[in-house]
Amino acid sequence: MPEKPPQVQVTSVPRVQRGWRLFVFYSSALLLTGVVSLLFADLLWRTGWSASRTVLLVLFVILFLLAAVGCMHGVYGFFLRTFGDRCRITNLKNYLGQNIDGISTAVVFPIYNEDSVRVYEGLRATYESLVKTGHLDRFDFFILSDSTDPDKWIEEERRWFDLIRELDALGKIYYRRRLDNESRKSGNIRDFLSAWGRRYRYFMVCDADSIMRGETLVSLVKLMEVHPTTGLIQTVPAIVNAESLFGRTQQFANRLYAPVFIAGLNYWALDLGNYWGHNAIIRTEPFMQFCDLPQLPGQKPFGGQILSHDFVEAALMSRENWEVWFAYDLEGSYEETPQAMIENAQRERRWCQGNLQHSLVLFAKGLRGVSRLHLILGIFGYLAGPLWLAFLLTFNFIYAYQKHTGLSDITVQAFTPYLSALSGTAHALLIFLICMVVIMLPKFLALIDLANDWPRRREFGGLARATTSVVAETVFSTLHAPLLMLWHTRFVVTNILGISVGWATQKRSAEGTTWLFALQRHWGHTLIGLVWGALMWQFEPALFWWFTPVLAGMVLSIPLSVLTSRRRLGARARSAGLFLTPEEIKLPDELLSLRSNMKIHELTDDATPSRAHAGLAEVVLDPYVNAIHVSLLREKQLNPVYAEQFTKFGAGSDRVQKLGEKLLAEGPEKLSASERMLVMSDQRVLVWLHQQAWQRPGETLTPWWRAAILEYSRRD
Amino acid sequence: MESALNAAILPDASGRLAGRPLEEWNGAYAKVENYFHALRIRNKVLLGDLVLRVLERAQRRAPAEPDRSATQIAAEEMERIVTEWFSEVLQSPPTKADNSLSTRGRLALLLADMPGRWQEQFLRPGPWPEEFTSAMREAFLRAGPDFQISKMAPRPLDLGPITTLTNLGRFPYFRMALIWVLFALMLIVVFILTH
Numbered sequence: 001m002p003e004k005p006p007q008v009q010v011t012s013v014p015r016v017q018r019g020w021r022l023f024v025f026y027s028s029a030l031l032l033t034g035v036v037s038l039l040f041a042d043l044l045w046r047t048g049w050s051a052s053r054t055v056l057l058v059l060f061v062i063l064f065l066l067a068a069v070g071c072m073h074g075v076y077g078f079f080l081r082t083f084g085d086r087c088r089i090t091n092l093k094n095y096l097g098q099n100i101d102g103i104s105t106a107v108v109f110p111i112y113n114e115d116s117v118r119v120y121e122g123l124r125a126t127y128e129s130l131v132k133t134g135h136l137d138r139f140d141f142f143i144l145s146d147s148t149d150p151d152k153w154i155e156e157e158r159r160w161f162d163l164i165r166e167l168d169a170l171g172k173i174y175y176r177r178r179l180d181n182e183s184r185k186s187g188n189i190r191d192f193l194s195a196w197g198r199r200y201r202y203f204m205v206c207d208a209d210s211i212m213r214g215e216t217l218v219s220l221v222k223l224m225e226v227h228p229t230t231g232l233i234q235t236v237p238a239i240v241n242a243e244s245l246f247g248r249t250q251q252f253a254n255r256l257y258a259p260v261f262i263a264g265l266n267y268w269a270l271d272l273g274n275y276w277g278h279n280a281i282i283r284t285e286p287f288m289q290f291c292d293l294p295q296l297p298g299q300k301p302f303g304g305q306i307l308s309h310d311f312v313e314a315a316l317m318s319r320e321n322w323e324v325w326f327a328y329d330l331e332g333s334y335e336e337t338p339q340a341m342i343e344n345a346q347r348e349r350r351w352c353q354g355n356l357q358h359s360l361v362l363f364a365k366g367l368r369g370v371s372r373l374h375l376i377l378g379i380f381g382y383l384a385g386p387l388w389l390a391f392l393l394t395f396n397f398i399y400a401y402q403k404h405t406g407l408s409d410i411t412v413q414a415f416t417p418y419l420s421a422l423s424g425t426a427h428a429l430l431i432f433l434i435c436m437v438v439i440m441l442p443k444f445l446a447l448i449d450l451a452n453d454w455p456r457r458r459e460f461g462g463l464a465r466a467t468t469s470v471v472a473e474t475v476f477s478t479l480h481a482p483l484l485m486l487w488h489t490r491f492v493v494t495n496i497l498g499i500s501v502g503w504a505t506q507k508r509s510a511e512g513t514t515w516l517f518a519l520q521r522h523w524g525h526t527l528i529g530l531v532w533g534a535l536m537w538q539f540e541p542a543l544f545w546w547f548t549p550v551l552a553g554m555v556l557s558i559p560l561s562v563l564t565s566r567r568r569l570g571a572r573a574r575s576a577g578l579f580l581t582p583e584e585i586k587l588p589d590e591l592l593s594l595r596s597n598m599k600i601h602e603l604t605d606d607a608t609p610s611r612a613h614a615g616l617a618e619v620v621l622d623p624y625v626n627a628i629h630v631s632l633l634r635e636k637q638l639n640p641v642y643a644e645q646f647t648k649f650g651a652g653s654d655r656v657q658k659l660g661e662k663l664l665a666e667g668p669e670k671l672s673a674s675e676r677m678l679v680m681s682d683q684r685v686l687v688w689l690h691q692q693a694w695q696r697p698g699e700t701l702t703p704w705w706r707a708a709i710l711e712y713s714r715r716d
Numbered sequence: 717m718e719s720a721l722n723a724a725i726l727p728d729a730s731g732r733l734a735g736r737p738l739e740e741w742n743g744a745y746a747k748v749e750n751y752f753h754a755l756r757i758r759n760k761v762l763l764g765d766l767v768l769r770v771l772e773r774a775q776r777r778a779p780a781e782p783d784r785s786a787t788q789i790a791a792e793e794m795e796r797i798v799t800e801w802f803s804e805v806l807q808s809p810p811t812k813a814d815n816s817l818s819t820r821g822r823l824a825l826l827l828a829d830m831p832g833r834w835q836e837q838f839l840r841p842g843p844w845p846e847e848f849t850s851a852m853r854e855a856f857l858r859a860g861p862d863f864q865i866s867k868m869a870p871r872p873l874d875l876g877p878i879t880t881l882t883n884l885g886r887f888p889y890f891r892m893a894l895i896w897v898l899f900a901l902m903l904i905v906v907f908i909l910t911h
Contacts, residue, residue, distance in 0.1 A: 051908045140861065161826075161857075170827075174860040190868050198864040294870035297879045364873040498891065623755050627822035631857045634816075639863050687815040694751050695791035698743075713750035 017087070018270045022370070025076060025268040029068040036068075036434050037061045042414045043427050048407070052398050059391040066384055067438050069377070074257075074442025077264030081449050085263055087270055089223060089233060089325040098222040105139050105221050105281070106200040107212070110188045112146045112181070114208040116156045117601050119143070120163050122211045125594040127167060130214035132589075136172070139217065140200070145177035146188050150673075150680055151615035153177060154625060158618070161628050175632065179645045179681060185277070186293055186309035195639055197284050207278035210237065213332025213590050220281040223327065231287065231322030232314060234273060234280040235333035236262050240583045240591055244339040244512055245573055246564035249473050251337060252579035256460065256470070260446045262328040271323035272370035277310035279333045283322070287313070290320045296360055301353065301495045308354025311378055312361055315371035334583075334591065340513045340565035341480065342521050345487045352382045352491040385488025392550065396536070403539055443470055459582035469579045479553035479560055486525055486554070512565030515558070522557040529554025613668040616676060617708040619686065626690045633683040651682040660685040664692055667702040735779050736786045744790035745771060751794060755822075756831030757838060766839055770794045801839050805852050820855075827855035 044053040160175040242251040291313040293306045338344040358375040413420045460466040533551045536544040636642045748767045774790040802821030828851035
């Protein structure tokens with residue numbers, strides 16, 4: 001007798017419900033902000049009103065509103081998780097028994113000069129997990145490379161071939177590299193869709209560090225099938241594989257707090273959710289029709305190509321009445337996080353640029369109000385930093401001005417009668433405590449949520465350990481927050497002024513960030529902390545102590561950055577039972593597969609640094625790599641679009657033949673980077689080079705080629 | 717025939733082989749061996765045998781081309797032998813126009829796992845095992861399924877009056893002027909706050 005598919009409770013979402021939910025949610029945040037802002041205004045009134053106090057009040061209202069919205073996400077999320085949330089996409093229709101025979105889905109991995117070992121092992125883990133579901137034949141995998149480093153390009157091809165051979169996945173896992181990486185990731189996806197999009201009803205976007213459980217992939221397709229008006233479903237990826245102390249705190253925070261926050265987010269967003277750029281399934285047809293991004297008018301930083309494409313794509317999908325949902329209760333969707341504060345800031349910088357650009361998209365006609373809310377929250381995620389800094393500086397200015405002018409700081413009666421009983425200090429303390437509660441409440445509620453769920457509690461190592469971890473994470477985030485404030489301020493200002501801030505590649509030792517690199521990146525923070533602290537101490541030692549959490553983060557930034565990047569400390573915290581997450585307590589199969597394969601690579605891969613232009617040497621000299629590369633180039637030319645690009649690029653011209661001659665006679669150093677790429681894009685010249693490099697007598701070749709040939713002839 | 721061949725490959729009284737010093741043939745040997753090594757022929761006996769087979773052909777050709785080095789002749793012979801063998805195994809005639817047969821052959825060797833399973837078949841005259849020939853002939857590398865070309869067209873975003881504002885950025889020195897205006901505003905704000 002066939003097994004009966006599991007049933008889920010079916011509920012429908014009336015459209016009117018979203019409007020009501022939006023009203024209730026944001027009214028709560030506004031109400032809370034209104035009350036506390038009134039208290040704050042009263043405090044300012046008591047100390048004597050001035051123009052600078054107006055500025056302070058405005059800044060307070062904005063910042064508190066942001067904190068209140070965050071808090072409400074926690075509060076609403078907590079209640080929904082406690083009492084049940086019927087309006088989840090996984091709960092609206094019975095999808096588990098849905099037949100997906102004949103439904104084609106592409107799983108795409110856009111990559112750009114990534115560590116191909118990690119990318120491919122993530123893909124392998126996902127693929128193997130999908131095989132176990134028995135639904136492999138409904139999926140194709142695509143590695144969509146935009147890599148501009150020739151060595152990476154060749155390595156990607158070689159490892160792709162190894163992967164398909166090992167998995168017997170020829171015709172299931174494909175590799176494609178663009179000649180021209182125009183429009184970055186969104187252009188990469190568009191290029192894929194233009195070539196193959198019509199073959200697939202859905203496509204699933206994965207990041208270079210994504211891993212998806214096979215069952216989750218299948219569930220997403222089933223969900224899309226039972227919801228024909230849904231255009232996009234975003235999963236909530238769990239952060240995994242963190243080893244450093246910083247990475248593990250972020251991972252812990254993500255695993256413990258995110259379920260509560262996202263439940264709160266889903267409360268008001270419902271079918272007008274958002275897209276985070278990866279670990280999401282997308283209906284191909286409407287995406288192709290409506291989500292191709294136009295160039296924004298004007299110049300950089302706001303005009304030109306839309307950098308953070310995901311939010312805008314979700315907004316465009318919603319504009320055309322396609323539903324966008326968060327499937328926040330689907331497990332088996334993973335991503336990784338930066339392992340150090342500096343790496344994290346580098347990522348923040350990219351995101352900041354993209355989010356600020358959304359301030360222009362906000363004005364696009366026809367967007368849904370909820371989509372605009374997503375964009376606003378994204379923008380203020382970065383504007384909060386400079387606003388907070390402005391608040392602190394204004395506060396300091398008022399204090400210094402008062403001191404300097406010798407004005408009285410004796411407080412008068414509050415205009416709210418029952419507050420007059422409080423002294424000015426008690427009044428200030430009350431506001432401070434309310435702010436702290438608003439900021440900390442979601443964390444506390446996440447802990448209560450954990451306490452209510454016995455199996456989940458064990459997945460975090462028990463309630464006591466989870467509570468200790470929350471306290472430790474709070475201490476760390478308190479120290480980290482002022483640094484983020486300074487970083488975000490810098491990113492916002494430089495972006496608005498259109499100044500490109502060059503960031504050197506992270507200099508990491510095997511253990512993490514080096515002291516020298518941390519010094520280069522944080523000396524400014526330390527100096528600001530010291531000068532600020534000294535000035536405050538001079539003005540008023542009592543005030544100085546109130547500011548110590550902010551100043552400590554700045555002054556201690558260098559050791560904090562170095563020490564939290566240490567894997568050793570991450571491991572020590574783990575053995576002490578700190579920051580444990582469900583995936584650390586019980587490693588899922590797909591992550592186990594990833595980890596063991598990465599270990600094998602670590603033990604077996606040649607650790608010696610490769611020679612300069614190793615990719616070029618490999619593609620010319622290795623008979624098999626040359627054959628793979630040339631075959632891929634030949635096949636690509638079957639696409640008229642690519643063929644045109646090849647011609648435009650100059651491949652196939654006599655110039656490339658001359659460059660090939662020069663390459664053999666004078667070595668790769670004599671060619672520019674673009675010339676080397678051109679040679680590597682010309683299949684005819686590459687076949688010729690392979691032949692010539694092996695046929696010509698050694699004395700007619702440059703020492704570079706002779707050394708490379710010698711290396712190949714000794715290779716095991 | 718046998719004696720003629722031996723005569724060709726044995727050094728003469730002056731120590732020269734096919735009109736060239738032994739050292740030159742040593743270089744040619746290394747060149748051919750290196751290439752077969754790059755093709756992952758790891759069995760030393762087989763490797764030596766294949767190299768000698770190529771050198772035999774080169775030595776037969778060498779007396780007719782006194783101006784060319786032994787290495788050049790051997791490398792050409794190696795290419796010829798390999799391409800001829802690909803042609804036979806893949807049942808595909810070599811073309812002068814391009815070297816697609818060589819590429820296809822090498823790819824087929826890899827896909828059929830010649831280095832792992834069929835080393836002894838490499839350059840061996842036929843007939844070959846059925847499994848080997850079918851693996852070689854069916855070898856084809858695909859980067860993607862058949863193209864289904866379509867074109868995505870971006871739909872412009874109507875930003876309303878903001879578009880006009882963004883166009884201001886095109887005026888020369890606009891940004892500089894904007895920074896000065898902001899600076900002046902800041903001074904005014906500071907003045908208001910302090911008075």
